[in-house]
Amino acid sequence: MEDIIKGIGLLLEFQNILLILSGVLIGVLVGALPGLSSPMAIALLIPFTISLDPVAAIAMMAALYCAGTFGGSITAILINAPGAPPAVATALDGYPMAKNGEPGRALGLAAVSSVFGGIFSLIIFIFAAPLLAKLALEFGPAEYFGLAVFALSMLASMSGKSSLRNLISGLVGVLIGTIGIHLTTGVERFTFDIPDLEEGIHFVPVLIGLFAVSELFKQSEKLNAVVERIQAKALRLPTLFELKKLKYTILRSSGIGTFIGILPAEGSTVAAIIGYNEARRWSKDKDNFGKGSPEGIVGPEAANNAAAGGAMVPTLALGIPGSGSTALILAALIMHGFRPGPYLISETPEFVYAIFGAMLIANLGFLFIGLVGAKFFSLVAFIPKKLLWPAVFIFSMIGSYSFASSMFDVWVMLAAGLAGYFMDRHGFSAAPLVMGLILGKLVEESFSQSMIIHDNNFFALLESPVVLLFFVLTFLSLSSPFWTRYFSKK
Amino acid sequence: MKNNKNAPKSLGALFNKSDTIIAILLALIIGFLWFETTKFEKVPDLFSNNIPPEMFPQILLIIILGMVLIIPFEHIFLKKNGKDIDSSRINSVEFSTIGTMFILSAIIASSQVLGAALTIIAVSISLPIYWGERRLKVLISYVIGFPLFVIVLFNIILGVHFEPGLLELIKN
Numbered sequence: 001m002e003d004i005i006k007g008i009g010l011l012l013e014f015q016n017i018l019l020i021l022s023g024v025l026i027g028v029l030v031g032a033l034p035g036l037s038s039p040m041a042i043a044l045l046i047p048f049t050i051s052l053d054p055v056a057a058i059a060m061m062a063a064l065y066c067a068g069t070f071g072g073s074i075t076a077i078l079i080n081a082p083g084a085p086p087a088v089a090t091a092l093d094g095y096p097m098a099k100n101g102e103p104g105r106a107l108g109l110a111a112v113s114s115v116f117g118g119i120f121s122l123i124i125f126i127f128a129a130p131l132l133a134k135l136a137l138e139f140g141p142a143e144y145f146g147l148a149v150f151a152l153s154m155l156a157s158m159s160g161k162s163s164l165r166n167l168i169s170g171l172v173g174v175l176i177g178t179i180g181i182h183l184t185t186g187v188e189r190f191t192f193d194i195p196d197l198e199e200g201i202h203f204v205p206v207l208i209g210l211f212a213v214s215e216l217f218k219q220s221e222k223l224n225a226v227v228e229r230i231q232a233k234a235l236r237l238p239t240l241f242e243l244k245k246l247k248y249t250i251l252r253s254s255g256i257g258t259f260i261g262i263l264p265a266e267g268s269t270v271a272a273i274i275g276y277n278e279a280r281r282w283s284k285d286k287d288n289f290g291k292g293s294p295e296g297i298v299g300p301e302a303a304n305n306a307a308a309g310g311a312m313v314p315t316l317a318l319g320i321p322g323s324g325s326t327a328l329i330l331a332a333l334i335m336h337g338f339r340p341g342p343y344l345i346s347e348t349p350e351f352v353y354a355i356f357g358a359m360l361i362a363n364l365g366f367l368f369i370g371l372v373g374a375k376f377f378s379l380v381a382f383i384p385k386k387l388l389w390p391a392v393f394i395f396s397m398i399g400s401y402s403f404a405s406s407m408f409d410v411w412v413m414l415a416a417g418l419a420g421y422f423m424d425r426h427g428f429s430a431a432p433l434v435m436g437l438i439l440g441k442l443v444e445e446s447f448s449q450s451m452i453i454h455d456n457n458f459f460a461l462l463e464s465p466v467v468l469l470f471f472v473l474t475f476l477s478l479s480s481p482f483w484t485r486y487f488s489k490k
Numbered sequence: 491m492k493n494n495k496n497a498p499k500s501l502g503a504l505f506n507k508s509d510t511i512i513a514i515l516l517a518l519i520i521g522f523l524w525f526e527t528t529k530f531e532k533v534p535d536l537f538s539n540n541i542p543p544e545m546f547p548q549i550l551l552i553i554i555l556g557m558v559l560i561i562p563f564e565h566i567f568l569k570k571n572g573k574d575i576d577s578s579r580i581n582s583v584e585f586s587t588i589g590t591m592f593i594l595s596a597i598i599a600s601s602q603v604l605g606a607a608l609t610i611i612a613v614s615i616s617l618p619i620y621w622g623e624r625r626l627k628v629l630i631s632y633v634i635g636f637p638l639f640v641i642v643l644f645n646i647i648l649g650v651h652f653e654p655g656l657l658e659l660i661k662n
Contacts, residue, residue, distance in 0.1 A: 161573050161575055162564060162568060162573070164557055164560060164561070164564055165561075165564075168516075168557050168558065168561075171553060171554050171557075172554065175523075175547060175551070175554070178546060178547045178550070182543040184538060184541065185537060185538050185542075185543050187531045187533060187543040188530075188531070189530055189544075189547060190526060190547070192526075216590070217587050217590060217591065220584070220586050220587045220590040221586065221587055223586070223621050223622070224622075384623070384628075385621075386617070386623040387618055387623065387632055387636075390614055390617040390636075391614075391636060393613055393617070394610050394614070394636075394640055397598070397601075397609070397613075398606075398640070398644055398650060402644070402650045405651060407598075407601070407602060411598065414594065414595060414598055418591060421587075424578065425578055425579045425583075426508065426509075426512055426575075426578075426579060427575050427578065444546050447546060448539075448546070451539075451540070451541055452539045452540070452541065456540050456541075
């Protein structure tokens with residue numbers, strides 16, 4: 001209890017509250033702008049928050065992350081163009097409801113279910129994260145290696161066209177993490193006699209390149225796309241009667257979203273799609289789905305926001321990112337000198353509770369912002385792309401450069417942007433690469449330490465039941481495309 | 491023998507052309523990187539605890555190569571799941587995208603000479619014009635207003651160091 005009060009105390013400074021509310025505002029804005037996403041905004045924000053107090057910096061990013069998930073639903077409902085991937089399922093019923101003349105109602109349902117999903121997952125977070133961290137404190141290098149391998153295997157099921165390509169992307173990320181001086185021996189690896197590579201590749205320019213610059217190249221293909229907008233004067237909150245009718249859908253989706261968020265590598269998009277499918281499966285009015293069903297809006301919205309809170313559990317408790325955005329928050333934590341994982345919770349619990357508080361404020365903040373600013377946010381999608389994307393590129397350049405005052409990083413950003421663009425064309429997602437890059441150090445360190453402890457006998461690792469469990473889960477995760485098809489046929 | 495509808499009609503249909511090229515390219519890169527790992531400085535076993543610096547990258551390269559070899563045939567499995575790997579690459583890369591890549595590379599290459607402020611102005615002018623923005627009033631206010639906003643925010647308020655570049659020469 002004392003830690004919770006301390007954590008809240010950390011947040012209550014005027015500057016921190018201001019930064020959290022700015023995070024909410026930026027989050028809703030980037031969420032509402034098709035093409036811009038919360039991972040991209042977090043990547044751009046990291047270099048500018050390095051000089052801030054860690055609590056303020058991470059709280060701002062956590063708030064942006066929560067609000068960005070909701071922001072995507074505004075354009076999904078009003079222009080049938082999800083501002084962010086987690087809002088894809090919301091568009092299926094949100095847009096038809098808006099077209100039927102009830103845009104305010106659709107936005108209200110989305111906002112309230114998002115807030116409920118977000119708060120539900122935060123309650124789970126506050127109980128689950130310390131428990132998981134307590135369990136993880138017993139982990140040795142072998143168990144951590146098993147956990148990291150399991151997390152990498154989960155990349156296969158991240159959203160994207162191909163599990164195989166997701167895995168390749170993830171492993172390429174781990175490989176990129178080996179560039180630079182090897183910590184154990186001091187040997188230079190893959191530096192090609194370039195002094196800038198001795199320290200390894202910095203996270204920030206790679207993240208900015210993969211999320212912002214590659215998207216700029218994609219957007220340059222569709223500069224003249226015309227969208228039809230539905231006018232929304234204000235957001236209309238659902239009535240108590242309506243909420244009573246929808247309570248089971250919201251509760252179910254919140255549970256699904258939190259659970260999926262907690263799974264390493266599974267993000268809000270997967271949660272939203274499952275949330276939508278389950279809402280449809282349990283609905284008494286299945287025929288109304290796709291025509292503006294309220295359940296079709298609250299199902300995915302509660303799930304995708306609950307996943308945002310859920311994803312923070314493995315990120316903070318284990319140091320294993322729960323999604324693309326939390327991978328970026330993890331990178332920011334590392335840059336602020338923290339060691340994400342069980343020690344973070346056991347040694348600085350007040351810091352974790354401060355993040356929890358920031359996310360709580362963010363959830364209430366975007367409801368308020370949504371209530372007063374729905375009309376404005378529906379207009380931001382109409383900022384001309386020809387002016388918006390040069391601005392994004394300028395922020396990307398400054399962000400990459402300012403991190404280490406190095407032009408080399410700007411080139412890395414451009415290279416990552418080009419790589420991200422071509423990867424996407426050929427079905428390789430950027431998010432697994434980022435997660436691999438961030439997990440890389442943990443994988444190699446824990447692998448080396450376990451090998452030293454077990455005298456280079458790999459099979460001795462399996463003597464630990466926890467490692468064995470993680471390897472079984474890895475096998476199940478990698479073979480899931482085969483057994484899910486088998487069971488679905490049955 | 492049962493007639494399987496999903497069976498490829500010829501040997502050529504087993505391979506996806508684009509994916510085969512990608513797999514060959516990736517295999518070549520993996521080969522090159524493997525060769526690089528053989529050039530890592532040798533460390534005595536005692537010092538490296540029997541975990542030489544090339545061991546982990548080599549394990550990764552082998553696993554990646556194993557996966558890369560499946561890529562040319564992956565389209566068959568994906569099709570069975572209703573996914574079309576070629577949908578995002580049916581059209582060749584647009585000329586406007588290649589032009590954008592070229593312009594941005596050129597601007598970054600010249601940024602050390604130009605300095606930060608002129609680089610920002612160069613991006614603000616070149617990209618909108620290249621992408622077809624022709625409204626003069628909009629362009630002028632953007633080209634003046636946005637760089638000014640960026641310089642005030644980052645250089646003056648946040649204290650990010652901006653290289654003066656050409657501007658210093660003009661000043662002198």
